[in-house]
Amino acid sequence: MDIGIIGAGRFGTYFAGQLERVGYRVGLGDTTAPLVIFAVPIRSLRQALLGYRDELGPGTVVADVCSVKMIPCDLLAGSLPDREVVGTHPLFGPDSAPVSCAGQRAAICALPGGERAVAAVEEVYRRLGLNIVRCTPEEHDSQVARSQFLTHFIGRGAARAGIERLALSTRTHEALMDIVDVVGHDTMELFEDMAEFNPKVPEVRAQFLAALRAIDEQLT
Numbered sequence: 709m710d711i712g713i714i715g716a717g718r719f720g721t722y723f724a725g726q727l728e729r730v731g732y733r734v735g736l737g738d739t740t741a742p743l744v745i746f747a748v749p750i751r752s753l754r755q756a757l758l759g760y761r762d763e764l765g766p767g768t769v770v771a772d773v774c775s776v777k778m779i780p781c782d783l784l785a786g787s788l789p790d791r792e793v794v795g796t797h798p799l800f801g802p803d804s805a806p807v808s809c810a811g812q813r814a815a816i817c818a819l820p821g822g823e824r825a826v827a828a829v830e831e832v833y834r835r836l837g838l839n840i841v842r843c844t845p846e847e848h849d850s851q852v853a854r855s856q857f858l859t860h861f862i863g864r865g866a867a868r869a870g871i872e873r874l875a876l877s878t879r880t881h882e883a884l885m886d887i888v889d890v891v892g893h894d895t896m897e898l899f900e901d902m903a904e905f906n907p908k909v910p911e912v913r914a915q916f917l918a919a920l921r922a923i924d925e926q927l928t
Contacts, residue, residue, distance in 0.1 A: 711832070712738030713745050714756055718895075719773065720747035722802040726809050730835050739763040743828055745796075746772045750901040753780055757787035764791060769825045771796050775856060775898065776906040777817050777845040785819055794818060794825035795845060798838070799856070803890050810837025817845045846908075853908040858916060860899050863891035 710733045713720050723745070724734040735741060739760050748756045753774060764770065770793045774780040777795045784793040795817035798809070805812050814833050818826045833840055843851075866888050873885045891899070903909050 709733075709743060709828075709832070710735065710738070710741040711743045711745065712736075712741035713747050714739070714760060715747035717747065717749075719801055723747060723773065723798065726836060727832070729808065730837075732832070732835075739768075740765060742767070743769045743771065743832065746770070749897055750774045750776060750780060750905045751897070754783050754787065757783060761788055761791075764788070766790075769794070769828045771825065771829050773798055774905075775852065775902055777815070777848040778907060779905045781817055781819055781845045792822050792825040794822050794829050795848075796829055796833075797848065797852070798833075801894075803893050808837070812838055813841055814838040815841050815843055815848050817843060817848055849906045849908045852902075853906055853912040857902045857906065857909050858912065859887060860891045860894070860902065861913070861916070863887040864899060867892060 711727055712735050713724050713727075714737065716736045720736070724736060727734050738744070740763075742765075744760075744764060746753060746756055746760075753772060768791060770784065770788055770791050772780050772784060773796055775797055777797060781793075781795040784795060797815040797817075798812070799814060800809050800812035816826060816829060816833070830840060863884075866884060871884070871888070873882070877885075903913075
């Protein structure tokens, strides 16, 4: 299968390399392939879908790889009502899986009438060696608000506070510094989009900050 990727940013070019590694022919910017994956920032997805939809073939399967799913899945279904679409989220990147993404996780969110799209993407992701997690868009966003977003929130908070690697360091402190290093390689745009476009994040942020305040008050 030929695969087209719309978006030649850090993840798009990385993912193209991973697909080529297992034998797929990948065209950056190619809208004529049987499977077209939109690897654009969440804030740009609507514009990209509308901009490219007239170039997509009638049988093209369309997927996204955004790190939130409720809003992107609505955009896929609303912008491409005559295409088979599926929402996906590869939970890895060039820092966590620089050589091979085999063994990593990927979420797949089926949409009404998108059985063929799900089957096509699952075949590709299994060939990559990914562990597939089927979930609804809401289940996805609820979980990643507590996993991916909170990890970035804590890592960027530690970096902003000037916490760094030290000679007198524990293993747990080194693990925290590993988080700081990884999230620091991702763009601020990605971090802001995870917060803005995941409806589950505000509640998680509020709960986490309230817990920190309660702990701080306990120590005073």
